[in-house]
Amino acid sequence: MTAATARTNGGAAAALLRAHRFRAIELLPWAIAIAVYFLFPGYRLLATQILVLILFAISLDLIVGYAGIVSLGHAAFFGTGAYTAALLADAGWQEPISALALGAVTAGLLGWVSGWIILRTRELTLLMLTMALGIILYELAKDLDDITGGFDGINFENSAILGLFPFDVLYYTTNYWYAFAFLVLGFLVARTVVHAPFGRSLVGIRENVRRMHAIGTPVQQRMRHVYVIAAAIAGVAGAIWVQVQGNITIGVYEFEMSGNILIMLILGGTGRLYGAFIGVTVFTILENLTETVLGTDPPYWELVVGVALVVTVLFAPRGLLGVFDPLIRRFRERSA
């Protein structure tokens, strides 16, 4: 063994060891989120929506970025959590946190049941099945519109959080911190999962499934577990999405919801958790605020979003965060 390989081996091991440690720069997104609250009260609902979508994208990143399960039907879980929370509130169960917890349970259950079938397949078949699940639930919610409100949706109210902080339907104060708190929580859960041996084995499955079989990893079980975790987190995101807005429509099950969140994740970069933060924020801001600069005659936002996506795919195939990878690597090498 030469000295050079020993050093790189040592470097790789050290990199693995320090991967789970918090770095100072990880405070940056949270600092921005806190600043946005105070700086842009007029965009607070939009900002709240961004926080919730980040949580949704993180849950998708667990299966797409880490386990390599590409899904075009993740809104199935988002929508199930959302409808659980909304229908409970509509029926009189107005306590938000327990409704949210139940949303996580129903979405997780759906993930467990559907994962049983979906995860037996691979690649295109799997993609089609995830999509099919989303479409089935969408049609179901549409047809049961006496209960779900269907296309028009329903408005409902939640009681104050912990009996102390009522939801604010105009300035979204409590609503913002509610979404913020659960984003922090969801992020910490996801971060723990991906840095645990469980998460490392998922990466192994993604990179070389045969080898993981060969060394005795219960591949199928690991996939199903992460699928349930991702589904439950998506359910939490869905529940918060409707609770902070006090309104639900079948839009939560729409294919666009599944498609857009995947695009946002890819835009930011998969398999790195923070990609969700960047992708969702950039996409949502381009989608919603293009018109405040360029007007609505004609509406340019689709063009702007489209160009941003094409440019990203061409010049930053690993997502917007991936752009920084070579820089960081060079910086590390120099400092080492």
Add this chain to the structure above:
Amino acid sequence: MLKHTTGLILAGAVAFAATAEAREIKVGFIAPKSGGAAQLGDQMEKGARLYMKLHAKDLGGDTIKLIVRDSKRPGGPIAKAAAQELIAREKVEILGGVIFSPNAMSIAPLVTAAKVPFVIMNAGTAFITKLSPNIARVSFTMWQAGYIMGEHAAKEMGCKTAISGYTNYPPGKDSVAAFARGFEGAGGKVIDSIPMGGPREAPDFTPFFQRVKDKKPGCFYVFVPAGNHAAGVAKTYLSLGMRKAGVKLIGPGDITQDTQLQGMGKAAVGVITAHHYHADLATPENQAFVKAWKAAYGAKSTPDFVGVGGYDGMAAVFHIIKSAKGGKITADSAIGALKGWHFNSPRGPITIDPETREIVQNVYVAQVYEDKGMLRQKKLKTFEAVKDKCKELKIGRCGK
């Protein structure tokens, strides 16, 4: 003494400035400007801007700044975030527009909390006005045309049986429920009701229409959303030879929308609809309106009921501003001013019902005919001052 006098003069000057200073009133306008419904949003904005252009002087120096936001998708979240931004950041004093009912529903709690008047210029699901005391609607409800069409079909068209076919979403269900109520109330019988796909894409209507033809009803009532569904309805009706089989095609005016009519071809000739507006109405108000529209937007452009919704909506906004007399516009004063408000619209006289804040308007039964290669609509009968039957009869969520 001198101090006292200058003080008085100053106070007088300030008071004068306060009354004479021209105000700029910000009005938020939410409508789809991209995606499948962009044409509807465009039509509504054109209507609103036409009223602003023609009546700019009515505000006595005050001006309106119309701030347009794109609602993009029918669901709530984007329109709702836009409404929050318009209220909290742009500080709009009046909110208006909205094509889709779910958009209007999601915005309702916001305008209640912010005490901002909200003038709905299209969204037609009947119970929406119940969601906030600060909502007034100047467009229509699905019940107005549907109920009248039902009555008319049974009494005047000699239909004993009918089948309804509808796009499967709340306005469609509203419309056929209203039709059934009117039709059966007048002695007819609805023998079948067929959902025909969702609002997003026009389906192939053949299987649905064939089922209708086989059952041979007197009248076939069709609801499809404004936009590109209507042409398919007329063409399928013709190609299956349903008229020859004795089945009369009827519906709300959504199936003979003026902007879609010419594209439907001769297949549409003879179709009878009930609606609150069509561009061929022979009133002086409407003729002047259509002329002004064509002068502003080109001879090929035509207004339809969505455009009139925008036009009348802006008339309501003007009325709110004028009745505030330079003072602060609050939801209470604005909605108070709109209650019982009367206006000679291109569609005929309209009033806002003081009890429900819902529009009361004429409904016209009209038939499509051909004139020099152009399709036009001929008024057969006028039903005056039609209220929303859904709220009158307290049906479903209208009764809560």
